[in-house]
Amino acid sequence: MVKNLTLFLIPVISSLGCVDEFDFDSGHETPRLVIEGQITTAPGPYTVKITQSRAFSSTDGTGFVPVKEAIVEISDNAGNKETLTPSGTGLDLVYKTSSSGIRGDAGKSYTLTVTIDGNTYQSIPQKIEPAGKIFDLRAAYMTEGMPEFGDYFDIRIDTEDNPDNRKYYRWDWTGTYEIHTEWWRYCENHCCTCLIPPPDCCSVCWVNTFSRDITIADSQTSRLSDFSIAKVDVNSFTFYMKHHLKVNQYSISKDVYAFWDSAKEQIEKTGSIFDNAPSSVKGNIYHIADSTERVLGVFSASDIVSREFFFDNDQITRQLTRPKWFDDCQNIENSTTEKPEFWD
Amino acid sequence: MDRFHLAFILVVALCPSIFGQPSGKKYYKYPASTSNLLDEIKKIEKEQGLNFFYLGDWLSGIPVHPSTRVESITRFLQNHLEGTQMSFFPTGENSIVLYKNPTYDKMIDRVEARSVNDNHVSTIGDRTLFKPGDTVTLSGRIRNATKDAFLQGASVNLKDSEINVNTDQYGNYSMDILSGEHTVEISYVGLNKEEREILILSDGNLDVDLFEDPIQLEIITIEGDMMESAIDGLIPGKTSFNLNLIKKTPALLGRPDLMNSISRLPGVADTGEGSSGFNVRGGAPDQNLVLVDDVPVFNVSHLFGFFSTFSADVLQRAELYKGGIPANYGGRASSVLDISLKTGNDEKFKAGGSAGPIDASFNMEGPLKKGQTSYSVGGRLSYIDWLLKKYKNTDVRHSTAGFYDTSIKVSHKFSDRDVLSFSAYRSYDSFRFALDTTYSWETTLFSGKYQHSFRNNLHVSLTAYTSAYKFNTASNKIYHDFRLDNRIDYQGIKSTIYYSVARHNLQTGLSLISYDFSIGQLRPTSNTSNVTRISPEPEESSETHVFINDEYVVNDAISLMAGINFSIYKRKGPNHIYVYREGAQRVEENIIDTVFYNEKSTIADYMGFEPRFSIKYNLSQNTNIKIGYGNMNQYLHQLSNTAGITPVDIWKPSNGYIRPIRSRLLSLGIFSRAGKGIAGSFEVFYKKLDNVIDYKEGASILLNETLEADIVAGNSRAYGAEIYLERTTDRLSSSLSYTYSRSERIMNGAHPDEIINDGKYYPSNFDRPHNLNLLSNFKFSRRWNISANFQYLSGRPFTAPSSKYKIESFLITDFTQRNSDRLPDYHRLDVSITLETNLKKKKPWESSWIFSLFNVYGRKNIYSVFYTKASDLSISAKKVSILGTIFPSVTYNFKI
Known part of the structure; x- marks a missing residue:
């Protein structure tokens, strides 16, 4: 009997399970209004951007065209208000407060009102809760297997952690590193030979990097001490010398948290059968006269606390070579030759 | 010898082939205008190929009223013979004997005599209690013999009538039927169907074993x-x-x-x-x-x-x-x-x-x-x-x-x-x-x-x-x-x-x-x-x-x-x-x-x-x-x-x-x-x-x-x-x-x-x-x-x-x-x-x-x-x- 069991054949299979592009007709959807704005306790000016959505299947690169001639106003529950003025042209058109104008104040509630062609759109009032304190910020060097194959600094934060008082946070960060080019290796091709003149300019720059992910948490479901908020890549550019990092912690309301939470869920989908059924991201802005009209986007009012620190490369266990950059260092994205104030 | 007994013996002696012939259930359609039982039975004989044995003058006085109903033959006879001193007795699938006060023993003897040659027929009950036309209870237990487990939900179907019951959790069934000869069909999905011909005289028991067959020619019919x-x-x-x-x-x-x-x-x-x-x-x-x-x-x-x-x-x-x-x-x-x-x-x-x-x-x-x-x-x-x-x-x-x-x-x-x-x-x-x-x-x-x-x-x-x-x-x-x-x-x-x-x-x-x-x-x-x-x-x-x-x-x-x-x-x-x-x-x-x-x-x-x-x-x-x-x-x-x-x-x-x-x-x-x-x-x-x-x-x-x-x-x-x-x-x-x-x-x-x-x-x-x-x-x-x-x-x-x-x-x-x-x-x-x-x-x-x-x-x-x-x-x-x-x-x- 046992002997017989060994007889069963293993079928020959070439390939299984396929994942293909799924095309369906959804180009008929009419564009919707998209509103994005923020006020904080940090000094202004604050900007509000108004655009329109595009069909899911559209692939041309025209971008999201801003809506002109909107009347945009931010007001608080104490009777202060300010009408924003348009600034910039073309795709860069935004509405701005004046730098001496309205400013967020913890404890007050703020409302964004947008009027376009006589239709008024308004946000749910956003109360600014205190953003608490950042007690500590540090970087832990992490490797996944061999450091050469993947290492990074994991940025951890200790902040107010009171699970009984549910608070919602969002973080972003800016990293800065210094680069010294090997300008003497700069080379230009002049038919068949490489001439070696010096580059036009600049061998020392400071380069900024920004957070690319949506980082949010609520104090009830996450432990906010030693909480990981960012990963900073390690390479010969970023860590040939020391690295500076500034983290902003924003208090946000429950509906803004919900907005970013579902945006994050959508953006960071793993593409598995366990994903939640896809859903639209619900914003906090409504058409006053017609609550069934869907308006996209979010308006937030936040308190900000920040913390910054330097961390150097002595934790890194592998040898980093001098960055192979021979050209003008200003050609690196987000770089400047101006030494930041905090750099010593 | 009266006509009844003559007829009975003729059936048994001359028409043995009639028994066991397969036939579907027979139905009676009521007439459009008032008729009598004699005419209707003649009609049934003609239309349905059934043989009735009776004396004509017993039946001509019993009216049959017009209706649009359709009934089984047994139900129809029951309805019309009730209170008439008369009763009926199905014998084989295609014959029905109508009688007044017959000599029961003789009937049973005849049927049993036939049973000896055909071991499919089982006699159930006590002959001293037999009274044709009586309603008796047939009960029993259905077992999956291959697994020795009693079967719940087995179907027990009386082929010459509409009676169809299912066994309960313990394999038991019970049905009320007319005394006399019947064919009982027992089935259960996945098992071989059994058919039993019975002569039931009084309340009695019929236990049936159903078998699995590892190679069944009709395996593909089971979806049926x-x-x-x-x-x-x-x-x-x-x-x-x-x-x-x-x-x-x-x-x-x-x-x-x-x-x-x-x-x-x-x-x-x-x-x-x-x-x-x-x-x-x-x-x-x-x-x-x-x-x-x-x-x-x-x-x-x-x-x-x-x-x-x-x-x-x-x-x-x-x-x-x-x-x-x-x-x-x-x-x-x-x-x-x-x-x-x-x-x-x-x-x-x-x-x-x-x-x-x-x-x-x-x-x-x-x-x-x-x-x-x-x-x-x-x-x-x-x-x-x-x-x-x-x-x-x-x-x-x-x-x-x-x-x-x-x-x-x-x-x-x-x-x-x-x-x-x-x-x-x-x-x-x-x-x-x-x-x-x-x-x-x-x-x-x-x-x-x-x-x-x-x-x-x-x-x-x-x-x-x-x-x-x-x-x-x-x-x-x-x-x-x-x-x-x-x-x-x-x-x-x-x-x-x-x-x-x-x-x-x-x-x-x-x-x-x-x-x-x-x-x-x-x-x-x-x-x-x-x-x-x-x-x-x-x-x-x-x-x-x-x-x-x-x-x-x-x-x-x-x-x-x-x-x-x-x-x-x-x-x-x-x-x-x-x-x-x-x-x-x-x-x-x-x-x-x-x-x-x-x-x-x-x-x-x-x-x-x-x-x-x-x-x-x-x-x-x-x-x-x-x-x-x-x-x-x-x-x-x-x-x-x-x-x-x-x-x-x-x-x-x-x-x-x-x-x-x-x-x-x-x-x-x-x-x-x-x-x-x-x-x-x-x-x-x-x-x-x-x-x-x-x-x-x-x-x-x-x-x-x-x-x-x-x-x-x-x-x-x-x-x-x-x-x-x-x-x-x-x-x-x-x-x-x-x-x-x-x-x-x-x-x-x-x-x-x-x-x-x-x-x-x-x-x-x-x-x-x-x-x-x-x-x-x-x-x-x-x-x-x-x-x-x-x-x-x-x-x-x-x-x-x-x-x-x-x-x-x-x-x-x-x-x-x-x-x-x-x-x-x-x-x-x-x-x-x-x-x-x-x-x-x-x-x-x-x-x-x-x-x-x-x-x-x-x-x-x-x-x-x-x-x-x-x-x-x-x-x-x-x-x-x-x-x-x-x-x-x-x-x-x-x-x-």
């Missing part, structure tokens, strides 16, 4: 039996599965499966490849009550729905009710799948098993003490990882999966009247997706059952059980490692009294079940995890059901089932319950208080009064109409907002905010056998459900303390028409099942976020209008047969992306209204060839091979749509087909 039970049974929408047949139909990876057979029925749809459960008449998968030896189970699927957790080898019986559900079942809104584990053979050791590309199974049974104690053990284990490695998708390739199920049943007979049995069953699944997330789910149940017969027609059974369903998710993602545990523990007892008398078959009883839900226990699994520990309060609830159900054969034409299931539900403390501002939208901001209920207090309670009703009306012997109506209440809810239903979706007991689902189902069907092996049915149904739950846009179901704020309750309706046709010949049998049905929901709450799709009806996830199944089985020799199965299903509704927009640097997608688009239709052809065991009488074991091709034309049916990041960081839609290619496999089965 399945239909036969559907036609002859009283309940519309009830199907008894033939477990032998299930083993022979083509299936995924050569693994025949109960779930496969279930989803081939009209009105039933698979939830989808890779999604658990099945949908009955537009109902959600959580609305199916699945019972294993009377114990409800929460999960029926291995590997997210590819296989059922019950291997056909360890089952004794499986019945699906999709309508007309008897009152002894309660607790779910759509259907009942009642499964019994096999009772072991108490005389002989037997074993069997199979091995295929992804799993192997083994089962054995035998006596622990001959004739008294038996066991049956079975199990199945998978080895599927090699298959996942063949996938191109990296996530799937790095996934691992494994499952097993095992069961044991020990049964002890204290006496013919007392049986005690214990069952244990466990199924386990684990699936690690990509490298970091593991999902696992498991069912463990223990049950004990005691059955006692007081008399042949009075029995009682008592079942007690304890069971647990656990489902977990674990992640080992660095800094986010966690374990999320959910479990449902439940205990219950069920006691039923079975009593049959005259034409009634009564069941009454009580069932109690108490649940302990511990859902969403989250904990970090390392010190470096950012995940916090969450321990929601466990939730307790209980259900009590009291029921009474009667099946009543009113007359030859009409049978009724009527019953009531009365239920009391309690959601008990200790719990803290949020109180929302009266009339306000249920959102966290509107929580005004938290009330503590201690363990003695009731948080919410509901009652359910569920009438159930079925009627069968025979238009003729071969055609009947059935109507079924039933109310059902469901106190548990499965909540999911993933693309497919997965076994790790949470369950929630009803509370003050989540009300029980209440369903009403009306179905109407016509069932018919047309001769030449053709049978068919046509049914229509309408189902309405209140308090069904859907999720709000973007809701998260997991770890949600204020779940009531993220769900909406509304109503649902489903309606449709189902056609089933089959034709069975000696070699070829084919069936067609087609359903057109709709399943829709409406969510139109008081607050804006409680309105879905503008408060209009929208398709539910299970709305698949067209559902077609074709199955054909051709036996080209005693050992070889080939079968093919084609399935076509409308695509599942889904919510499609409609537009995109940018906030900060993030591209976000906007979706259309819920379920307003549909995936492409699903269709597939499978073929399998079975080589049966060799025909030698002496062989060490029986074995068979199944060669199967799944998805013959390699259609890439879409299981799911998901979204990935495109180069511009927007999302792009991808479709996944899980078995999008032809899949050959070989399975070996053996039996000793």
Whole structure:
């Protein structure tokens, strides 16, 4: 009997399970209004951007065209208000407060009102809760297997952690590193030979990097001490010398948290059968006269606390070579030759 | 010698060939104008080919009044001879003797004389009590002789009349019939039919053994039996599965499966490849009550729905009710799948098993003490990882999966009247997706059952059980490692009294079940995890059901089932319950208080009064109409907002905010056998459900303390028409099942976020209008047969992306209204060839091979749509087909 069991054949299979592009007709959807704005306790000016959505299947690169001639106003529950003025042209058109104008104040509630062609759109009032304190910020060097194959600094934060008082946070960060080019290796091709003149300019720059992910948490479901908020890549550019990092912690309301939470869920989908059924991201802005009209986007009012620190490369266990950059260092994205104030 | 006796002797002496001639049931159609019995009997003789023996002047004075009725001949004679001193006596199938005060002994002698030459005829009862024309009770017990187990639901059919009864749980039946000669036909799906000719003189007993035949020429006709039970049974929408047949139909990876057979029925749809459960008449998968030896189970699927957790080898019986559900079942809104584990053979050791590309199974049974104690053990284990490695998708390739199920049943007979049995069953699944997330789910149940017969027609059974369903998710993602545990523990007892008398078959009883839900226990699994520990309060609830159900054969034409299931539900403390501002939208901001209920207090309670009703009306012997109506209440809810239903979706007991689902189902069907092996049915149904739950846009179901704020309750309706046709010949049998049905929901709450799709009806996830199944089985020799199965299903509704927009640097997608688009239709052809065991009488074991091709034309049916990041960081839609290619496999089965 046992002997017989060994007889069963293993079928020959070439390939299984396929994942293909799924095309369906959804180009008929009419564009919707998209509103994005923020006020904080940090000094202004604050900007509000108004655009329109595009069909899911559209692939041309025209971008999201801003809506002109909107009347945009931010007001608080104490009777202060300010009408924003348009600034910039073309795709860069935004509405701005004046730098001496309205400013967020913890404890007050703020409302964004947008009027376009006589239709008024308004946000749910956003109360600014205190953003608490950042007690500590540090970087832990992490490797996944061999450091050469993947290492990074994991940025951890200790902040107010009171699970009984549910608070919602969002973080972003800016990293800065210094680069010294090997300008003497700069080379230009002049038919068949490489001439070696010096580059036009600049061998020392400071380069900024920004957070690319949506980082949010609520104090009830996450432990906010030693909480990981960012990963900073390690390479010969970023860590040939020391690295500076500034983290902003924003208090946000429950509906803004919900907005970013579902945006994050959508953006960071793993593409598995366990994903939640896809859903639209619900914003906090409504058409006053017609609550069934869907308006996209979010308006937030936040308190900000920040913390910054330097961390150097002595934790890194592998040898980093001098960055192979021979050209003008200003050609690196987000770089400047101006030494930041905090750099010593 | 008077004319009567002369005639009688002539019949017996000269026309012996008349006996035993097959004939269908005879019918009498009433005349259009007043006539007399003599003329009518002459008419019957002429039209129906029957022979009557009588003296003409006895009958001419008896009037027959005009009517549009149609009756069986026996019923017609009974009606008209009542009170006339006369009686009648069927002898053989084609002759009826009418008499006044005959000499009974002589009659019996004659018939018995004939019986000697024909050992098929058995004499039952006491000849001293014999009185022709008397109603006597024939009772007995039907046994599966191969397994030595009494058969529940075997059909006992009196061939010359409309009388047809089913055996109860203990294999007992009882029927009231006229004394005289009859042919009794005993059948049970999967076993050889038996026909007995009897001469019944007074109340008496007829026990019959039915046999399994390992090589049955008519094996392919058994699907016909399945239909036969559907036609002859009283309940519309009830199907008894033939477990032998299930083993022979083509299936995924050569693994025949109960779930496969279930989803081939009209009105039933698979939830989808890779999604658990099945949908009955537009109902959600959580609305199916699945019972294993009377114990409800929460999960029926291995590997997210590819296989059922019950291997056909360890089952004794499986019945699906999709309508007309008897009152002894309660607790779910759509259907009942009642499964019994096999009772072991108490005389002989037997074993069997199979091995295929992804799993192997083994089962054995035998006596622990001959004739008294038996066991049956079975199990199945998978080895599927090699298959996942063949996938191109990296996530799937790095996934691992494994499952097993095992069961044991020990049964002890204290006496013919007392049986005690214990069952244990466990199924386990684990699936690690990509490298970091593991999902696992498991069912463990223990049950004990005691059955006692007081008399042949009075029995009682008592079942007690304890069971647990656990489902977990674990992640080992660095800094986010966690374990999320959910479990449902439940205990219950069920006691039923079975009593049959005259034409009634009564069941009454009580069932109690108490649940302990511990859902969403989250904990970090390392010190470096950012995940916090969450321990929601466990939730307790209980259900009590009291029921009474009667099946009543009113007359030859009409049978009724009527019953009531009365239920009391309690959601008990200790719990803290949020109180929302009266009339306000249920959102966290509107929580005004938290009330503590201690363990003695009731948080919410509901009652359910569920009438159930079925009627069968025979238009003729071969055609009947059935109507079924039933109310059902469901106190548990499965909540999911993933693309497919997965076994790790949470369950929630009803509370003050989540009300029980209440369903009403009306179905109407016509069932018919047309001769030449053709049978068919046509049914229509309408189902309405209140308090069904859907999720709000973007809701998260997991770890949600204020779940009531993220769900909406509304109503649902489903309606449709189902056609089933089959034709069975000696070699070829084919069936067609087609359903057109709709399943829709409406969510139109008081607050804006409680309105879905503008408060209009929208398709539910299970709305698949067209559902077609074709199955054909051709036996080209005693050992070889080939079968093919084609399935076509409308695509599942889904919510499609409609537009995109940018906030900060993030591209976000906007979706259309819920379920307003549909995936492409699903269709597939499978073929399998079975080589049966060799025909030698002496062989060490029986074995068979199944060669199967799944998805013959390699259609890439879409299981799911998901979204990935495109180069511009927007999302792009991808479709996944899980078995999008032809899949050959070989399975070996053996039996000793």
